[in-house]
Amino acid sequence: MLYALQTLPGLGDFAWREAETHLPAGDGPGPKFVGLKAIPGRNDIVLVAYRGSPRPFLGLRTSEDAFIVAARGFRVAPDDRGPRQIYAAVRNSEDVPRAIELWRRATGGHQQGGSFRVISRIVGRQKFLRRELGRAVADAVREGWPGRWNLVEDDADLEVWATLVEDELICALRLSDARMRQGGKVRHLPASLRPALAAALVALTNPSPDDVFLDPMAGAGTILLERAAAGRFAELHGGDINGLALSAMQENLHGTGGHVYLSRWDAQRLPLDDGMVDKAVVNLPFGKQVSDETLLPALYRGVLAEVARVLRPGGRFVALTGDYRLLETARASTARALRPGPRHRVIVLGQPATIGEYTRQ
Numbered sequence: 430m431l432y433a434l435q436t437l438p439g440l441g442d443f444a445w446r447e448a449e450t451h452l453p454a455g456d457g458p459g460p461k462f463v464g465l466k467a468i469p470g471r472n473d474i475v476l477v478a479y480r481g482s483p484r485p486f487l488g489l490r491t492s493e494d495a496f497i498v499a500a501r502g503f504r505v506a507p508d509d510r511g512p513r514q515i516y517a518a519v520r521n522s523e524d525v526p527r528a529i530e531l532w533r534r535a536t537g538g539h540q541q542g543g544s545f546r547v548i549s550r551i552v553g554r555q556k557f558l559r560r561e562l563g564r565a566v567a568d569a570v571r572e573g574w575p576g577r578w579n580l581v582e583d584d585a586d587l588e589v590w591a592t593l594v595e596d597e598l599i600c601a602l603r604l605s606d607a608r609m610r611q612g613g614k615v616r617h618l619p620a621s622l623r624p625a626l627a628a629a630l631v632a633l634t635n636p637s638p639d640d641v642f643l644d645p646m647a648g649a650g651t652i653l654l655e656r657a658a659a660g661r662f663a664e665l666h667g668g669d670i671n672g673l674a675l676s677a678m679q680e681n682l683h684g685t686g687g688h689v690y691l692s693r694w695d696a697q698r699l700p701l702d703d704g705m706v707d708k709a710v711v712n713l714p715f716g717k718q719v720s721d722e723t724l725l726p727a728l729y730r731g732v733l734a735e736v737a738r739v740l741r742p743g744g745r746f747v748a749l750t751g752d753y754r755l756l757e758t759a760r761a762s763t764a765r766a767l768r769p770g771p772r773h774r775v776i777v778l779g780q781p782a783t784i785g786e787y788t789r790q
């Protein structure tokens with residue numbers, strides 16, 4: 430069966446790597462990469478062929494939603510033939526009965542039908558509107574899918590997501606609900622990261638059970654929560670200069686077992702010993718997240734110097750910033766012991782941002 434994982438722009442490769450390592454192979458051949466589609470500025474969609482149960486898809490942390498693909502269409506015309514081709518592809522797909530059955534088993538939905546709604550998206554220069562794509566799909570479901578399906582606006586039993594990227598249609602049933610996107614977080618702050626992005630940052634540290642892990646500017650603690658979700662650790666250290674952030678962090682980490690130390694601190698003067706940290710991840714403030722942008726260069730220099738001091742030789746550092754040049758300038762001036770590795774481009778709250786990987790020399 431074909432599944433689709435939806436994540437943030439730039440995280441498609443992360444979502445695939447996590448699926449590849451976390452979906453059990455069982456007796457079958459294991460997950461297989463089929464393709465990556467970008468909805469510019471909105472989402473990456475990863476297509477994965479998999480023989481096992483859909484349930485493990487719901488536990489993936491670097492994806493925000495999981496779907497089972499019920500129909501695909503290729504070479505969809507950009508003119509008024511397009512909606513007719515889409516109708517036929519969705520109505521006649523041989524995968525529909527099996528997709529509905531797997532959706533029902535994964536979500537406890539109704540076998541004989543129920544209510545449904547269609548979420549439609551178009552990338553490309555089609556001469557028809559998104560509304561017409563949605564109508565073609567809704568008609569095909571009502572008139573051709575097994576069971577009785579009633580179209581509604583909201584609160585549907587079944588969500589059918591129809592995505593047309595240029596001339597290719599993916600029509601998929603949503604398996605996940607809002608919980609997958611929230612990643613177990615209870616409280617958010619305005620500058621809080623999306624959990625899927627925090628999970629990608631954590632994955633780049635290669636989590637291991639003996640990690641002493643640090644987030645020096647932890648805000649509501651999203652990165653710490655994702656580190657806890659990634660498996661056992663020796664110690665988690667997080668802090669923030671802002672008292673409100675610390676209380677949100679404490680609330681979010683409340684149920685996390687193990688050695689978790691949360692403090693109010695200035696990340697430029699960490700109360701931690703030299704070389705005691707194995708892995709550090711930070712989501713640096715940038716742009717409008719701070720009241721005075723002129724303070725950022727000094728802040729970046731101070732934080733990087735402290736990260737270089739507390740990391741042990743060979744330790745890993747992963748930083749997310751909206752201003753990579755500023756990060757690099759700060760590193761070159763106060764933290765040369767952090768050797769730069771690969772970089773990854775992502776979109777955060779509509780703005781381009783960069784993830785930098787470093788190793789402490």
Ligand SMILES: C[S@@+](CC[C@H](N)C(=O)[O-])C[C@H]1O[C@@H](n2cnc3c(N)ncnc32)[C@H](O)[C@@H]1O
Binds near residue numbers: 618645652670674695
């Ligand atoms: C981009 S936010 C981090 C958000 C966090 N990753 C989350 O998901 O909630 C940056 C954080 O740095 C904190 N901060 C700013 N200056 C600081 C400093 N000198 N020391 C420690 N934290 C600081 C801010 O209060 C803010 O919570």
